[in-house]
Amino acid sequence: MYRIGELAKAFDVKNDTLRFYEKHGLLTPSSRSDSGYRMYSEEDKQILSFILRAKTVGFSLADIHELLSIEVDKANSACADVKVVVDAKLAEVETKMAELNHFQKSLKRLSNACCGGSESAADCTILEALASDVNNIHPEQHHHLNKERF
Amino acid sequence: MYRIGELAKAFDVKNDTLRFYEKHGLLTPSSRSDSGYRMYSEEDKQILSFILRAKTVGFSLADIHELLSIEVDKANSACADVKVVVDAKLAEVETKMAELNHFQKSLKRLSNACCGGSESAADCTILEALASDVNNIHPEQHHHLNKERF
DNA sequence: CTTGACCTTAGACCAACATCCAAGGTTTAT
DNA sequence: ATAAACCTTGGATGTTGGTCTAAGGTCAAG
Ligand SMILES: [Zn+2]
Ligand SMILES: [Zn+2]
Ligand SMILES: [Zn+2]
Ligand SMILES: [Zn+2]
Numbered sequence: 001m002y003r004i005g006e007l008a009k010a011f012d013v014k015n016d017t018l019r020f021y022e023k024h025g026l027l028t029p030s031s032r033s034d035s036g037y038r039m040y041s042e043e044d045k046q047i048l049s050f051i052l053r054a055k056t057v058g059f060s061l062a063d064i065h066e067l068l069s070i071e072v073d074k075a076n077s078a079c080a081d082v083k084v085v086v087d088a089k090l091a092e093v094e095t096k097m098a099e100l101n102h103f104q105k106s107l108k109r110l111s112n113a114c115c116g117g118s119e120s121a122a123d124c125t126i127l128e129a130l131a132s133d134v135n136n137i138h139p140e141q142h143h144h145l146n147k148e149r150f
Numbered sequence: 151m152y153r154i155g156e157l158a159k160a161f162d163v164k165n166d167t168l169r170f171y172e173k174h175g176l177l178t179p180s181s182r183s184d185s186g187y188r189m190y191s192e193e194d195k196q197i198l199s200f201i202l203r204a205k206t207v208g209f210s211l212a213d214i215h216e217l218l219s220i221e222v223d224k225a226n227s228a229c230a231d232v233k234v235v236v237d238a239k240l241a242e243v244e245t246k247m248a249e250l251n252h253f254q255k256s257l258k259r260l261s262n263a264c265c266g267g268s269e270s271a272a273d274c275t276i277l278e279a280l281a282s283d284v285n286n287i288h289p290e291q292h293h294h295l296n297k298e299r300f
Numbered sequence: 301c302t303t304g305a306c307c308t309t310a311g312a313c314c315a316a317c318a319t320c321c322a323a324g325g326t327t328t329a330t
Numbered sequence: 331a332t333a334a335a336c337c338t339t340g341g342a343t344g345t346t347g348g349t350c351t352a353a354g355g356t357c358a359a360g
Pocket of ligand 2: 113116121124125126229230232233
């Protein structure tokens, strides 16, 4: 049995994080000491390990809650139940990736259109693009343009 | 001059959003009517357009605040000032993309290792991986494995 | 002159994930 | 016996970008 500080240190998280997980139904210590201290068992330790590993894969605490409730009732759950959660998260991740790809493309276009020098920003292509149309850059108007880039 | 509801409708945002932008120093209507209504000018409209366009590129409201303060003082700012903001955001976006790529890889590995069928989750490779090591999947232990996938 | 659409304000609430604080009790070592 | 290190609780705080509500004032139409 571990006290909160011991378990927290072993996994390099804060004591508060374990209390937070408890409050949100992810990890309840299996007992309390006479004085009310949280006492974590080996199984609790395994659950914490599960939680932290699931986080590294991108699951939210809500997802993990769902996965854990399947885990505790493995026998009455199906592979399909588990896979649905994984595939939903995968779809979510891919949606975010698409958004970030769009950001990246736009930002690169903006960056490439600007000389980045000490010249006045009055003619800055980036500001012009943001003021009118990000996808329609007119670098020829940027009269101190670094032409090497084009 | 536009009242808040007119401007909001024109850009398909909520009135509250405009008030929120004002509270955070992004867009202050250039005047108020006698009765205290916010009155937005054409220039205010241009600024809102700038804000919303910058959002589509991935800038946070804090970034936009910075870009706007450069914009209003274009003459005394340099291209470098603008480009720094863009390049910082680009780096931030690419960091997030790397994280998402990692999530995607792990999730795909998990998904591919699971049959997704109605069999008991007691042998589910996903749960096993999360309980022990996400990066070291042992699908041969998943005895109702869909072998077509391998 | 009243109805309905519009506007004002301050402040509460939401997701997501913690982190920190205050005020006090417990345990361990010296 | 007392200090250091640990634990308890509830609640506040922070981030990001809004959304919503309550209680009330304004404006145009019928
Ligand atoms: Zn330039
Ligand atoms: Zn420039
Ligand atoms: Zn299976
Ligand atoms: Zn499975």
